[in-house]
Amino acid sequence: MLNIRNLTKSYGNVKAVDDLTLEIRPGEICGFIGHNGAGKTTTIKCICGILPFEKGDIQVNGISVREDPLTCKKNISYIPDNPDIYEFMTGIQYLNFIADIYGVDSSVRQERIHRIADQLDLTKDLNQSVGAYSHGMKQKLVIISALIHDPKLIIMDEPFVGLDPTASYQLKQLMREHCKQGGSIFFSTHVLDVAEKLCDQVAIIKSGKLIRNGTMEEVRGDSSLESVFLELEEQ
Amino acid sequence: MVKALFRKQMLEIFDVMFRHGRNQKQRTYVGTAVSVAALVFVLYILGRLLYNIADLTCELFVPTEYGWCYFAVVGILATVLGVLSSVFTVHSTVYQAKDNELLLSMPIPSGLILGMRLFSSYVICFVFEAVTILPFYLVYWKTCHPGALPILLDLITLFVFPVLALVISCALGWILALLNSRLPKRIRNIINFAVSFVFVVFFLNVCLKASNYMNMLQNGAAQKNMGMQVITYPFVCMGKAALGSTGPFLILVLILLVLAAVVYLLLGKSFRSLSSTKNQGRTRAYREKTLKASSVNSALLKKEFRRYLSNSSYFMNSSIGSILLLLSFVLMIWNYDQLHNRIGQLQMFSPTIPAVTAILVICIMIGINTISASSISVEGKNLWLMRSLPVSEGAFINSKILLHLIITVVPQLMCSAVMAVLVAGTPKQSVLVLLVPFLFALFTSELGMMLNIMFPKLDWVSESNAVRRNTSTRLAVLISWALVLVTVLVFRKLPENTDIILYLYLVSGLLLMLIIGLHIWIHRKGEAMIAVL
Numbered sequence: 001m002l003n004i005r006n007l008t009k010s011y012g013n014v015k016a017v018d019d020l021t022l023e024i025r026p027g028e029i030c031g032f033i034g035h036n037g038a039g040k041t042t043t044i045k046c047i048c049g050i051l052p053f054e055k056g057d058i059q060v061n062g063i064s065v066r067e068d069p070l071t072c073k074k075n076i077s078y079i080p081d082n083p084d085i086y087e088f089m090t091g092i093q094y095l096n097f098i099a100d101i102y103g104v105d106s107s108v109r110q111e112r113i114h115r116i117a118d119q120l121d122l123t124k125d126l127n128q129s130v131g132a133y134s135h136g137m138k139q140k141l142v143i144i145s146a147l148i149h150d151p152k153l154i155i156m157d158e159p160f161v162g163l164d165p166t167a168s169y170q171l172k173q174l175m176r177e178h179c180k181q182g183g184s185i186f187f188s189t190h191v192l193d194v195a196e197k198l199c200d201q202v203a204i205i206k207s208g209k210l211i212r213n214g215t216m217e218e219v220r221g222d223s224s225l226e227s228v229f230l231e232l233e234e235q
Numbered sequence: 236m237v238k239a240l241f242r243k244q245m246l247e248i249f250d251v252m253f254r255h256g257r258n259q260k261q262r263t264y265v266g267t268a269v270s271v272a273a274l275v276f277v278l279y280i281l282g283r284l285l286y287n288i289a290d291l292t293c294e295l296f297v298p299t300e301y302g303w304c305y306f307a308v309v310g311i312l313a314t315v316l317g318v319l320s321s322v323f324t325v326h327s328t329v330y331q332a333k334d335n336e337l338l339l340s341m342p343i344p345s346g347l348i349l350g351m352r353l354f355s356s357y358v359i360c361f362v363f364e365a366v367t368i369l370p371f372y373l374v375y376w377k378t379c380h381p382g383a384l385p386i387l388l389d390l391i392t393l394f395v396f397p398v399l400a401l402v403i404s405c406a407l408g409w410i411l412a413l414l415n416s417r418l419p420k421r422i423r424n425i426i427n428f429a430v431s432f433v434f435v436v437f438f439l440n441v442c443l444k445a446s447n448y449m450n451m452l453q454n455g456a457a458q459k460n461m462g463m464q465v466i467t468y469p470f471v472c473m474g475k476a477a478l479g480s481t482g483p484f485l486i487l488v489l490i491l492l493v494l495a496a497v498v499y500l501l502l503g504k505s506f507r508s509l510s511s512t513k514n515q516g517r518t519r520a521y522r523e524k525t526l527k528a529s530s531v532n533s534a535l536l537k538k539e540f541r542r543y544l545s546n547s548s549y550f551m552n553s554s555i556g557s558i559l560l561l562l563s564f565v566l567m568i569w570n571y572d573q574l575h576n577r578i579g580q581l582q583m584f585s586p587t588i589p590a591v592t593a594i595l596v597i598c599i600m601i602g603i604n605t606i607s608a609s610s611i612s613v614e615g616k617n618l619w620l621m622r623s624l625p626v627s628e629g630a631f632i633n634s635k636i637l638l639h640l641i642i643t644v645v646p647q648l649m650c651s652a653v654m655a656v657l658v659a660g661t662p663k664q665s666v667l668v669l670l671v672p673f674l675f676a677l678f679t680s681e682l683g684m685m686l687n688i689m690f691p692k693l694d695w696v697s698e699s700n701a702v703r704r705n706t707s708t709r710l711a712v713l714i715s716w717a718l719v720l721v722t723v724l725v726f727r728k729l730p731e732n733t734d735i736i737l738y739l740y741l742v743s744g745l746l747l748m749l750i751i752g753l754h755i756w757i758h759r760k761g762e763a764m765i766a767v768l
Binding site: 045048049050052069070071074078080082084086088089091092093096097098099100101104105106109110113114123124125126127 | 523546616
């Protein structure tokens with residue numbers, strides 16, 4: 001589903017991501033962990049086509065982000081760490097706008113919004129202006145908008161930040177449902193417990209380089225993900 | 236603490252000159268110099284225009300018994316301009332600034348935050364008032380040789396008088412903030428628009444009826460009309476102080492100090508609650524209804540319209556030209572017969588003057604619109620969204636250009652159509668009246684887009700910064716007006732028997748070429764630049 005080969009991205013002379021290679025298969029949830037400034041968000045933004053990169057290639061469902069970004073983006077949904085979305089729209093206007101951009105059929109969008117908004121307990125607030133939303137409500141709205149076109153791959157940057165425990169639980173359920181239906185999820189997180197419970201695959205990045213990648217069992221071995229991560233960080 | 240806050244506030248006002256909007260890097264000395272020079276040039280052009288007006292009128296009015304009325308009217312004009320330019324800035328920088336909560340969470344007295352915010356608004360009032368008043372003072376000093384005391388009082392007045400505009404702006408800004416915190420968003424936008432519209436109409440009215448105000452001031456003084464005297468008293472004092480009267484000058488300073496202190500105390504009481512209120516009005520719970528699907532282009536255009544109408548500061552600052560065109564249209568219809576007769580008289584004198592004047596005036600008004608020149612900047616932190624969605628940069632740009640065109644071309648065509656009918660009998664002229672402004676609107680929409688791609692300001696604290704304190708909007712107006720000016724100057728250099736209609740058709744051809752050139756640049760280089768913003 002996601003195939004990153006030798007991705008290199010620099011800011012001036014500093015290599016933010018250095019020769020990163022990673023693959024995620026359909027139906028898998030991959031956790032992407034690393035310290036602050038390790039290159040997680042840069043990698044994510046390259047996958048989503050937000051940032052250009054110098055070397056390597058990224059393919060989503062066999063389509064290159066570099067060569068055919070628009071088709072590629074149709075297969076992706078991106079949930080950023082900070083939900084800076086259009087505050088001049090109401091929640092429902094925002095969702096309808098996103099559905100228009102992805103060309104989602106009217107009845108299909110209606111059903112999806114109804115189902116996911118109910119699940120995340122946001123339905124009654126959809127008439128409100130986004131400017132009046134709390135961080136968590138904005139995050140929920142972005143999650144609904146990310147699922148509205150039934151993407152094959154969902155990219156999330158710290159998706160649990162700002163969510164209340166119920167919404168957090170609902171999101172995990174949604175993530176599992178998505179993968180059961182053959183979709184994939186690639187998400188960054190600092191919450192290692194969540195990653196450990198949720199992920200099939202884990203990738204650890206340090207100073208732009210991928211230092212460990214594999215199934216959760218392969219990476220963790222007999223110890224916990226936290227101790228493996230801390231050990232790798234110290235090396 | 237005061238120094239740090241002051242520096243922050245000044246950086247907010249002037250950072251556009253010292254920092255690149257696109258990459259946030261410090262400008263080079265040359266870049267800063269060019270940026271400062273562009274601003275100085277715009278101010279110079281405005282000042283020069285007023286200097287010429289002062290040059291024509293000063294000797295007629297100042298030596299008379301009511302010479303002070305002359306400066307009082309200048310004071311009224313300056314104050315209205317100062318209020319017009321700062322009222323929404325006061326509202327957005329004092330009550331809607333994104334860093335209000337951050338500053339309030341720090342150990343800074345709220346009065347100090349308010350004071351610094353007001354100071355930045357004072358700077359704006361001062362700039363606009365100085366550009367208006369100083370040319371009149373300069374001409375007065377040059378022609379009347381008033382001596383040291385009046386000059387000294389004039390200079391102090393120049394710095395003190397903007398406080399009046401600031402006080403009025405604060406009072407109006409406070410009312411807007413109060414309404415914003417209590418009313419639903421839709422009603423709030425309508426009220427903001429209505430207030431904005433009334434300001435523009437009021438300002439135009441003041442400009443057009445300057446001589447009436449002189450009479451009003453004279454009569455108010457002569458008839459001892461109490462109401463009139465109270466309203467006009469600060470202007471009367473300002474007018475008398477300009478001629479060197481120490482008494483009225485001291486009274487003026489006292490009035491301004493008292494007003495400033497009262498407004499500061501009143502605002503200080505409500506600043507914390509109003510600036511941290513995030514009321515969106517009472518909203519009804521969402522009830523499911525059928526959602527209408529739109530095409531990508533239509534969805535993007537709708538989004539642009541929603542953003543445009545969501546903030547009075549955005550639409551007021553970026554579309555003054557359209558408001559003026561609409562007002563002109565109403566005035567032309569209202570005074571149709573009178574205008575028809577006047578144009579008939581003018582056509583007997585010179586058959587082309589009415590059409591050419593109309594074209595130039597409509598183009599100047601079109602040139603004030605800066606919707607496309609600020610449309611990338613207002614995206615701010617939302618820019619990531621467009622880049623993550625399957626939307627081409629071309630479609631993104633086109634929606635912004637289209638918004639500019641719709642807002643500009645509709646009132647332009649209304650005005651042009653009336654003028655085309657008024658200059659009837661000469662089809663060539665009628666076509667020109669429609670064609671040249673239309674092409675000019677196309678040109679300004681693409682020019683604004685090009686400039687905003689080159690000079691975006693994405694890190695704004697309040698949305699009005701993105702629209703007003705933006706290199707691209709200033710350059711867009713400057714280049715548009717310069718083009719009108721160059722067109723006139725080139726024609727004046729041509730032989731006397733040159734056919735102006737033919738000349739304007741040639742200008743249309745040139746405009747078309749410029750539009751094509753800009754279009755190619757935007758969709759080749761511009762799209763690539765947006766992709767890496």
